[in-house]
């Protein structure tokens with residue numbers, strides 16, 4: 222059985238008890254650098270996940286006798302590794318343990334419900350902003366190319382009245398949450414790893 226364990230937004234206090242138990246019983250953990258580094262007292266094998274997805278699948282298939290856990294940030298099925306693994310590993314061999322997503326985390330911090338939320342991403346793609354901004358409540362995971370400022374420029378281009386919430390380094394000691402108009406966000410210093418919430422009603 223391959224476990225896919227959502228670690229939550231980053232701070233290990235957010236790992237579920239089940240996730241923690243499965244990690245302890247694993248022979249091998251596979252994950253991105255940030256996720257691997259967060260698992261401290263693990264004596265088994267650690268394999269870094271980068272652009273080696275095919276090799277990872279081969280490794281998993283060749284090591285069926287081992288307890289393998291793949292780490293995911295947040296929830297594995299929100300713009301995470303869950304999708305790729307579910308397409309490449311038989312369902313009966315996959316045990317996915319969801320974690321608290323960075324998206325859920327930011328909404329809990331600003332006390333806003335997630336009802337009717339449109340979830341999307343700018344990772345490695347240019348979103349269709351006409352479509353995205355047609356929604357009243359949006360949350361985006363972002364990359365270094367299209368982040369909060371680029372999103373705000375798209376809002377301003379369309380003359381839309383929106384409030385933007387940027388959640389940086391959520392759950393870590395350097396967490397920062399900035400709330401403002403698109404103009405205010407554009408006049409802020411550069412942002413670190415973040416999610417962006419766009420609200421019509423605030």
Ligand SMILES: C[S@@+](CC[C@H](N)C(=O)[O-])C[C@H]1O[C@@H](n2cnc3c(N)ncnc32)[C@H](O)[C@@H]1O
Nearest residue numbers: 230295296299301322323362363390391415416
């Ligand atoms: C590949 S996506 C993974 C999302 C993850 N599956 C989740 O549910 O949070 C990575 C993006 O999620 C967001 N993210 C993940 N953890 C974060 C954190 N602790 N603080 C702010 N944003 C975070 C950032 O937009 C980051 O670029």
